[in-house]
Amino acid sequence: MLQGVPAIVHSPALQRLMATAERVAKTNASVLITGETGSGKEIIARAIHHFSLRCNKPLIDVNCGALPEHLVESELFGYEKGAFSGADSQKVGFFELAHEGTLFLDEIGELEPRTQVKLLRVLDGTPYYRVGGLKKVSVDARIIAATSRDLEDQVAKGAFRNDLFHRLNQIHLHIPPLRERREDIIPLSNFFLHATYPHLTFCEEAKRTLENYHWSGNVRELRNVVLTAAVFCPSETITAHELPSHIQEFRPRFDSSEAPIAAPLDTMEKDLILRALRGTAGHQQKAARILGISRRTLSRKLRSYSLQKG
Missing domain, CATH: 3.40.50.300 (P-loop containing nucleotide triphosphate hydrolases)
Known part of the structure; x- marks a missing residue:
């Protein structure tokens, strides 16, 4: 306002x-x-x-x-x-x-x-x-x-x-156009979302995906995408998987360069898993899909890294 x-x-x-x-x-x-x-x-x-x-x-x-x-x-x-x-x-x-x-x-x-x-x-x-x-x-x-x-x-x-x-x-x-003022994308997305679905939020990966997309239809297209994602969201957090498939192609890539070059392989793997979980607000099934592994494999790795009880 x-x-x-x-x-x-x-x-x-x-x-x-x-x-x-x-x-x-x-x-x-x-x-x-x-x-x-x-x-x-x-x-x-x-x-x-x-x-x-x-x-x-x-x-x-x-x-x-x-x-x-x-x-x-x-x-x-x-x-x-x-x-x-x-x-x-x-x-x-x-x-x-x-x-x-x-x-x-x-x-x-x-x-x-x-x-x-x-x-x-x-x-x-x-x-x-x-x-x-x-x-x-x-x-x-x-x-x-x-x-x-x-x-x-x-x-x-x-x-x-x-x-x-x-x-x-x-x-x-x-x-x-909206693609030339990307700082407006997330505030607009939150405005459209909370006007109708005040209990929903976007995970960080979904936000980055929205920011990466080119929005040829500008604000009108953004509004339609946000409301459609909210309708199909099964939880209270909208992830990149609820976005249309052509927008999912703009999901951010995990950058392994963020981890120290000399870090052991298991440390890098643990870091990727944690980032995937943060990006999906802790939703293990969605995190597993992002990582390209099964839900069972993710659970096993979480236990091996003492990230999950059992």
């Missing part, structure tokens, strides 16, 4: 970004947030609204990519009764709903050129008509847009208007 904003901010990169977002929030400038899918663009948008002078007014979030093409204009700008078949009453659009507040346009790169033209005019302060309307509507809304696309590339290809890009890009904030 960051001063009232539900966000896990641990890495220096994200701390700097949040500090910038707080400064930007005090202005009325349009903000363009970029970053890979699932990296947390909505969290930054909500932080800007939270720290702004408009915080007591509505924050309306719209996923432009989820709006059917034939309904985009009527959803954004509203429509009058009888404007088209099924328009049985007047409906205000998202812009009006966000009056004096903030309108968050997620996946702005998905808008069609026709809608981009009208959006640009509204952003420039020009009153507009609802679909089928005869009376102009004026709104005062702070615009925050987000995209996982490369809008400059889209502009070069003619798929996104250059003038709209520069109107949205008054201030640009980029969220680094």
